[in-house]
Amino acid sequence: MKMIITIIKDNDTDALTKALTSDGFRVTTIASTGGFLRSGVSTLLCGVDDDQVKKALEVIHKVFPPHPESPEARCTLFVMDVADSQHF
Structure with a gap:
């Protein structure tokens, strides 16, 4: 298994x-801040x-296609x- x-x-x-979720994946979202993308x-x-x-990963790449003009x-x-x- 992977996270x-x-x-x-x-x-x-x-x-x-x-x-x-439409492709059957379960997702947990957490509000966060930090050094990668800031606030x-x-x-x-x-x-x-x-x-x-x-x-x-294919689903994620469809939502975030490469943008060569944006660094x-x-x-x-x-x-x-x-x-x-474990699931309870």
Whole structure:
């Protein structure tokens, strides 16, 4: 299992959340601030099975296509291993 942590601007949160959930991914959104994109930022947490990582990243890339004319990042993400996941 993997955890995809995606840091985006607040105004992009709805578009990404809708895209991921419409493809069957469960998403938790946390309001955050920090050095990556400064204030007005959301952090999305999405736990996915190993075989679903590629699909989730494709969804994210559709929402955030490359913009070569803009040097500013619209999305920073991390894909991390999850040792254990439990649902109660």
